[in-house]
Amino acid sequence: MEVKQIIDxxxxxxxxxxxxxxxxxxxxxxLQILGESALEDTKYKSVSFSGTSGKxxxxxxxxxxxxxx
Numbered sequence: 001m002e003v004k005q006i007i008d009x010x011x012x013x014x015x016x017x018x019x020x021x022x023x024x025x026x027x028x029x030x031l032q033i034l035g036e037s038a039l040e041d042t043k044y045k046s047v048s049f050s051g052t053s054g055k056x057x058x059x060x061x062x063x064x065x066x067x068x069x
Contacts, residue, residue: 031049031058032058035058035059035060036058
């Protein structure tokens with residue numbers, strides 16, 4: 001592999017990695033919203049979700065007006 005090919009491949013990998021990081025952050029945000037919805041009006045502070053090849057736990061501290069009183 002020539003230097004030019006190495007540099008081009010590294011640049012392509014960096015671009016792919018950036019796109020994957022953006023997608024991961026977006027999915028993480030969606031999961032956080034789902035978790036907060038699942039925990040709303042419950043006494044629980046976390047909820048777990050499972051896929052076929054992984055598991056994620058969402059922990060959140062929901063603000064309620066009752067908690068401030």
